[in-house]
Amino acid sequence: MTSTPWLAAMISPGQDFDGAPRLRKEFRLEEGHGGVVKAMLRATAFGIYEACINGTQVGDDVLSPGWSAYEWRLRYRSYDVTTLVTPTSVLGVELGNGWYRGRLAWHGMANLYGSELGFFGQLDIEFADGHVQSIASDASWQAGPSATTSNDLYDGQTIDARRLHKGWAEPGYVPGADWTGVRELAFDADRLAEPVGPPVVRAGVVRPVEIFTSPSGRTLVDFGQNLVGWLRFTVQGEAGQAITVRHAEVLEAGELGVRPLRSAKATDTFVLSGGLDSFEPTKTFHGFRYAEIAGWPGTLTADDVEAVVVHSDLERTGTFECSNELVNQLHRNIVWGLRGNFLDLPTDCPQRDERLGWTGDIAVFAPTAAYLYDVKGFLQDWLLDLAAEQKAANGLVPITVPDALKYCPQPPEFPAPESSALWSEASVWVPWALWEAYGDLSVLANQYESMAAHTRRVEGLLSPAGLWDSGFQFGDWLDPDAAPDQPWAAKADTGVVATACMYRTARLTAQAAGLLGKHDDEAHFEALAARVRNAFAEHYVAASGTIRSDCTTVYALAIAFDVLETPELRGFAGNRLAELVRDNNYRVSTGFAGTPFITHALTDTGHVDEAYRLLLEEGCPSWLYPVTMGATTVWERWDSMLPDGTINPGEMTSFNHYALGAVADWMHKAIGGIRPAEPGYARVLIQPQPGEGISWARTSLKTPHGEVRVEWTLDGGAFRLEATVPAGVAADVVLPDGERHTVEGGEYHFACAPAPVLDYQASR
Template identity: 50%
Template sequence: MTVTVSHPHFEHHRIALGIGERRPRLSWRVTDAPEGWRQSAYRVETTRGSSAPEVFDVVSAEQVLVPWPGTPLRSRERVSVRVSVRGADGVWADASPAAVVEAGLFEPSDWQAQPVGGSWPEDADSDDRRPPLVRREFTVDGEVAKARLYASAHGLYEAELNGARIGDDALSPGWTVYRERLRYYTYDVTDLIQQGRNAIGAWLGDGWYRGRLGWRGGFRNLFGTDLGFIGQLELTFRDGRREIVATDAAWRAAVGPILRSGIYDGEDYDARDEWDGWTRADFDDGEWHPVTVGRRDPATLVAPTAPPVRCTQDVPPASVLTTPSGRRILDFGQNLVGRVRVRTIGPAGTTVTVRTAEVLQDGELYTRPLRGARSTDSYTLAGREDGETWEPRFTFHGFRYAELSGWPGDLDAAVAAGDVVARVHHTDLERTGWFESSDPLVNRLHENVLWGMRGNFVDIPTDCPQRDERVGWTGDIQVFGPTASFLYDVSGMLGGWLRDVAVEQLPDGTVPWYVPVIPAHDMWTPIRPGAAWGDVATFLPWTLFQRFGDRGMLEAQFDSARRWVDLVDRLAGDDHLWDEGFQLGDWLDPAAPPQDPADARTDRYLVATAYFARSSRITAWMAAELGLLEEEAHYATLADAIAAAFADEFLLPDGRMTSDAQTAYALALEFGLIPDAERRRAAAARLATLVHDAGNRIATGFVGTPLVTDALSRSGELDAAYDLLLERECPSWLYQVGMDATTIWERWDSMLPDGTVNPGTMTSFNHYALGAVADWMHRVVAGLAPAEPGYRRIRFAPRPGGGLTSAAARHLTPYGEAAIDWRLEDGGMRVRVAVPVGATAVLDIEGREPEDLGHGVHERILPLQAVMDIA
């Protein structure tokens, strides 16, 4: 067998166009190699323009995120890269296919563009401000070799060139800490340029920048009152010339057909106000006005680290319903995030209105859980004889059901013809993880977790996608990070978001509850330290390092992690107990009252001190990885002291906790806070008893849920862990499945057994936090986990139970696909695993000695008695 190498990847980019790294690290996969083959060296060949290739040989077995060789990239520079590898036998493999990386604009002086927008009077406090269109014509007088558009906006934008849409991204440039970091995207528009006259233009929308944000009515104009497109079109000619068409005073603006647009409220569009052909060069813009030119510090413009939001799937209606009141509702069969696209024919002035919601109650669309979000789109027809197709541009909704009113004609026939579809939108991450088992309900639970993640990874990791909130709650992604990192390659997206966490972190080390911060926080949600939420500064970078092997992530985030732990150390004082101040605790414990979700069974200061201990320990681990020996010793000593203080305060001599609750035991066991083996055994047994006494119903909130099954299975109480997973009565994961849930709910009982919605004002049907159990399903039920950072070494350790007869998981690691499939059959247990080249593995099955494995496919059969012992 020959050795085959994939094309290289750059940093965490799926497409390396317009990247922001001057020295992008390289990764590759060895897709085929003989048994026992090991990389001993690698060769990188770089070609810059017409120059001769440069070759760099490095003696190293590393193939993930290795340093960039040679000189750093320059702005706009395009480099072709190939990789070859050498085995221990000294033989070089054939070089990989070439991959091309192209730099973005690194220097502030590279930018000429400034924001341009409308110039007409507007009511800054109204949601009815009409966003403008902006355009400009230019002439091309030579053969263009390359054309790039670098684009961003105050607000949201979609750009067009010569009548064609540029790119397929949505909701760009997304939501960052705008004052410090505004993303720009790079587009290859070479094929859209024509000789002679050309026209470029952009739609604008309020988005997060200017639109209403926040609950209890929210706030407008939080980042500015203006809307402005920032566009820099650069033309490189065959003769070496470069011309720039940048947004400036030469651009023109007009009111467009969007009447109003908002993230929460939806979009209203009047097709009668369209300007036909407005981004073509033959358009007469005599009725348009000069633009208003704004200001943007070009030093704040940054290239993205992750893919943009895109439409990734179309979902047709599963059924058309008529409600008791006679309204027509489409059921898409899946709670999803995106918008509805309609195609219809009708008289001019006819308005089709689309209202969306996640659930029905009493057969009608039920919108109370949306709180202040209008979640309504409307389209007024122009009356075109050949029909009209429309979907909103600058909004998104979380919904399963869509109520349509004003439809001209037969709605049933239109649905049958495919004229109404739901379009799924989320950050276009690469799918990397799969799971299945012999239990269809467990498989549906996993699908619900997947759909919940898709719906809440809309540019930032949000808490919910439907109501007047949709912000980046830090505690939610802290607990869900391991699950997210298995299902998708979130390294670039969450790495970029963590940069915003560090930017928003206060000088004293306080990490906000959500990032980006809504600037009106001092009026309604003051920034203050909070356990589990602030601990995202330590937990998430460590998770990303463990799953993706990116030590640079630790380097970038270590100061943020350290400052957070130092703050809590000051707050806790000499006794090392964080027992004062506001805390959310084990948020949404199922026993908490509907309107007081922080009132959990577990002492909130037990939670806070446990997290203080764990974050200190993680910070010590981070320091060790970075070679910071003094810091490692300091934080390890601190972690030991906190653990001792925790045990003295919250652990009783018999192994019980002062809070006799599932979350308390899960925290103590999983965070290593019980100092002796006897009390650890007692605590695990007590946790199992609590589960049994509760009828196997879950009794944990956001904090305890990701830990409780691991606390049981790791402590010899595997049966109790499966009992929790497979319980079907409320509250439980499978109760939600039994109630026709297609995503994970915010509350265990968001819908009550009688089919009515929980009366709490925080009742979302798409919240991923409680879906963090999927990480345990991947690692324990199927048995696939990293044993070393980045899956350099893989642990296959399935623990069958609960009556399951099979389970399987696949994960696309940085080295290639790792997989496991186990089945109880033919009087035994058959286990089949796949190890990618470059990684090693350990097969750990109870009843057998752990076995080291090299790359390749391995199959083992465990005899019946051993299976009975472990299952």
């Protein structure tokens, strides 16, 4: 059915009802029009909502409508509820604070978008004769209390089972004296937007692996995996007894390690009714592996509780596995980090008083994400928020999207907001990553205005010499050699980092302009890129080839972004990068800027062995050090937990941050051997580059044209490769000895020694 015009109003309860009101509307189907052919509910809220008809949930989504740039985009979701409507029905809704009214960021502030919760919904019922009956939110609805007495995404939820009032959303329920009416709020329906990305859903369940008593006598539950979601259980105990659940990612000295949560309480409380109670706190979420449970009646067992995993509903597309089990665990950690932080938007972390859509993290992680999952709609939706925030800020791409920080007070000494290299680059790098992964030109078309606006703004920030060397920069954030309380104090010169990033941005924007037929813009941005490249060479590259600050990050970026003007300079940079890696005993020496690109830079300049040894190093700092410490997600800091089992003393420490997991992009392309030769894998490059320490690898990817599979082994010095190419797709296969083959859809087998090819056969 075609959606009818909006008749609904944004309605708010007459009382706040502890920030979790219930709303209901009872109605009868109009007679004389035949049977119901279709019934569609469209709904959204100021806050979060759960909708039901006659007591049955209308969808599988949770935490809807999620978090968007509410000032310009309030998304609604649509539900086919044809089978739920009866001659007399009740449309029931529960509201919660969510991102709209709950606490956001680390400043202790709430109500950033408004102080009143609201619901906006319309149920359109189409009958056999074409007549449409609409049940819309309006002043005739009723509002009352729910069983939730407090709810906040950071602090948790309290549910009092004595206030459940079963049947409240079913026909015939008579609201008590504590129910009130509703009032209509001022609301511009032009802000309504249909979502591009998927909803947040319950994506799985994890059972406890151990229940034990801490040194202080507390009951702790270990789920064996750092995850995002909540606990769910059914229990019976004395009426009024409270069960309290605290959450944390790690243990310290055998107790919950809650200091990294900062001010987030991450605590749920459940008050028993005296009967059999089922609890699920769906108005909050937590990042945790461990739960401390107090007040449980009787003895808690592993059969009593389960952890519900919550994230956006994404399809898994890419896999990777190899002979090194530590590397496999690292890859699993990267996948779980994505799952935990892709909860309606790409966040930095899911546990402390932050959980913001930091642009720098996704700028470098987008290629990895687009391999592991189908994130096209998910990231396109987020990019619409980025563009809306950017347009309102005169072209400035904020460091978080949605930009909650613009409402939060900053210290007087903090600089005024301005474009920041790598962070603001998300406006260009993320659309480009989606173009390469999916080959859909509409992504670039939709985001081009945003891409160009960012590039032009930074063009205006360049010095007369053509360098981006002024203003605040995050730079190579969290360089492992920086002090715990000075994450910005990196070895890499911030001007070098920013100018290299700007060169890449100008080139990508020029390429996007060319693809879209905007040839004047293409010429302009190509000239801008050339100017920045020349300035980089003149001011940052010595005659010897040394780049200013002479550290791994500056060489990695210069190589990966192709900033260097001659093959000789590129060769020197590759050799110097490999030398620095060796001199540091293959320990990681890069932060957020350099880490995603260093293994690519080493491999692309012929230093495959150094790249492998860097990946396989187990000492701190390294990718595998957290794995040896039992990590099940990627950490924010290389040493979020110190070797003695204590938590890093810095105030900013997360155990679930995907940014440093961007190395998986290299694992997929260099070890696994799959990369797009043309956008969207319309043509595929299969080129595994084996190195010491890994004797076999297998990887697969569901592309827009079908699944690509690659598996290789090293056996007694012989390299054997099996590849599956989708029908209608050409693949360029490059073997380690340099032999090249071009094949089309089918299964193929290759073998080579260090020199000539030994065997080649293809089957179609």
